[in-house]
Amino acid sequence: REVFNRYQHIFGKFPSYMLGLATRSGNMAEVFDATAKFIERDMEIQKNIKKAIISPAFALIATFGATIYYVVDIFPSTAQLFLKYDMPLPPLTQKTLAASDWLGAYWWLILLAVALPIVIIWRWWQTPKGKIWRDQRIVKLPIVGHLIHKSSIEIYFRVFGTIYGGAGDNIETIKTAAEACRNAWMEDRIKRVTIPMMLKEGLGFVEAMTAAEVFTRTTLTRLRTGQETGTLLQSAQQIATFYESETTFKMN
Numbered sequence: 001r002e003v004f005n006r007y008q009h010i011f012g013k014f015p016s017y018m019l020g021l022a023t024r025s026g027n028m029a030e031v032f033d034a035t036a037k038f039i040e041r042d043m044e045i046q047k048n049i050k051k052a053i054i055s056p057a058f059a060l061i062a063t064f065g066a067t068i069y070y071v072v073d074i075f076p077s078t079a080q081l082f083l084k085y086d087m088p089l090p091p092l093t094q095k096t097l098a099a100s101d102w103l104g105a106y107w108w109l110i111l112l113a114v115a116l117p118i119v120i121i122w123r124w125w126q127t128p129k130g131k132i133w134r135d136q137r138i139v140k141l142p143i144v145g146h147l148i149h150k151s152s153i154e155i156y157f158r159v160f161g162t163i164y165g166g167a168g169d170n171i172e173t174i175k176t177a178a179e180a181c182r183n184a185w186m187e188d189r190i191k192r193v194t195i196p197m198m199l200k201e202g203l204g205f206v207e208a209m210t211a212a213e214v215f216t217r218t219t220l221t222r223l224r225t226g227q228e229t230g231t232l233l234q235s236a237q238q239i240a241t242f243y244e245s246e247t248t249f250k251m252n
Helices: 013-022 028-084 091-105 107-125 128-138 145-163 170-180 184-200 205-212 217-229 232-251
Strands: none
Touching: 013 028, 013 145, 013 170, 028 091, 028 145, 028 232, 091 107, 107 128, 128 184, 145 170, 145 184, 145 232, 170 184, 184 205, 205 217, 217 232
16 A cells, blocks of 8 residues: 555545555455446546636637727728828727727737736645635636536545445545545635544534535435444445536536
């Protein structure tokens, strides 16, 4: 297991953990199969999320670019025809023409004003605090936010359901699943709220998960039912399957 953990930056936290677990397991084929399914599903989720984000982003950029092109190039050429024959221009047209001249003269300043904050924010997003802040806001985005959130919940419970009970340490299972869910905000809340409440205050799993405030009401209700009936593992697997079906349908 220690050997695989050295290559987490290549395989990822969960695959490395599973490969290490397989060396101590009596059924390596089953563990490898579960790991392969996780990797395939994880790649599919990333592809679908990128597709869902890129399309509206491209439309927004194209619209903005077309507007700038009209103001800077097409509109001044048209306005010059009126100026050539000394025709008076409406006040709004005059202001638009002045704005066009200003944009043409100081385009580099506008580019700098737009690019510099983007670079600064992007660099900050690479820091631990920046990732947490970013991922917390991402799940609140319109249209795609709830899909990204539910995809992270799906990954969490797919990992949790795969290694629950077989790891010998359920706290480690919760931690590993949090690190695999691809959402720094959820990971941070689970590590800083859920796990300490279970260890220090003796709260049950579902109560501690509720306190993290990162899971949907449907998820918590299903977990509570599973905990009360002794079918927590099956509940985790059902949650993963349910959100897989929902996100796949809506993203496609």
